[in-house]
Amino acid sequence: MSTRRDFLFGSASFLAAACLAARPRFVLADDAPPLTLPPLPYGEEALAPHISARTISIHYGKHHKAYVDNVNNLVKGTELAKLELKDLIKAAGGKKETAALFNNAAQVFNHTFYWNSMKASGGGKPTGKIAEALDAAFGSYDKFVTEFSEAAKTQFGSGWAWLVTDGAKLSILKTANADTPLVHDLKPLLTIDVWEHAYYLDYQNRRPDYIKAWIENLINWDFANKNLGA
Ligand code: FE
Numbered sequence: 001m002s003t004r005r006d007f008l009f010g011s012a013s014f015l016a017a018a019c020l021a022a023r024p025r026f027v028l029a030d031d032a033p034p035l036t037l038p039p040l041p042y043g044e045e046a047l048a049p050h051i052s053a054r055t056i057s058i059h060y061g062k063h064h065k066a067y068v069d070n071v072n073n074l075v076k077g078t079e080l081a082k083l084e085l086k087d088l089i090k091a092a093g094g095k096k097e098t099a100a101l102f103n104n105a106a107q108v109f110n111h112t113f114y115w116n117s118m119k120a121s122g123g124g125k126p127t128g129k130i131a132e133a134l135d136a137a138f139g140s141y142d143k144f145v146t147e148f149s150e151a152a153k154t155q156f157g158s159g160w161a162w163l164v165t166d167g168a169k170l171s172i173l174k175t176a177n178a179d180t181p182l183v184h185d186l187k188p189l190l191t192i193d194v195w196e197h198a199y200y201l202d203y204q205n206r207r208p209d210y211i212k213a214w215i216e217n218l219i220n221w222d223f224a225n226k227n228l229g230a
Helices: 004-008 011-021 024-031 053-075 085-092 096-116 129-138 141-154 207-217 221-229
Strands: 159-165 170-176 187-193
Touching (some): 053 096, 096 187, 129 221, 141 159, 141 170, 141 207
16 A cells, blocks of 8 residues: 555655655654554443443543544654654653653553453453463462552552563552553553543442452453463
8 A cells, every 4th residue: 555655755756755855854754644542442332331331432532532632732743743652652751841742642552551451251360371470470360369459459549550571570560640661661461540530430439349340350361461472
């Protein structure tokens, strides 16, 4: 499939190509496609009754979409516009002047990862490589559940709990606000969003009930296995 850039640099557009060649850095930034909201991997009603369609509709259609729109507005016309999302997060991380960009870009990644960390009729004990890795790291599936639940419950305020690997061993990490394992040299395998917007309509203040339902009914272990093997 030919792209806009192929066309511009094709023989039919020699003049345009010559002009662009004189200032390719600007052209690439301007020409970079905007970040798009990735499609949900299931229908908005798929995770009910554990997470309602209304929660997903607002969480995905309003919150996640706003992060995507914010990133596009913040990078518009700059060199950062041509970076892939993960590179953008790393480039913006740890700097006061790009804190807003980091927060929004990391939230785009974290939310896409969260949607994929769940599926209808998921949860329970895993099989495959991840099952062995959990036993090796935590001693048993039950001990993993205890540790993961504790991390998700005790993340003070907004944030995330993650199952991650450093390449050798699995561990559990909790992050505040938009913070993400990508900037801690850790590979995420699964995540649960514990911002109130993720559960308040369905569970109000009962975050532990949301976490329990999530672990027992929604975890997408196929996704975790895929990430572990990737
Ligand atoms: Fe969220």
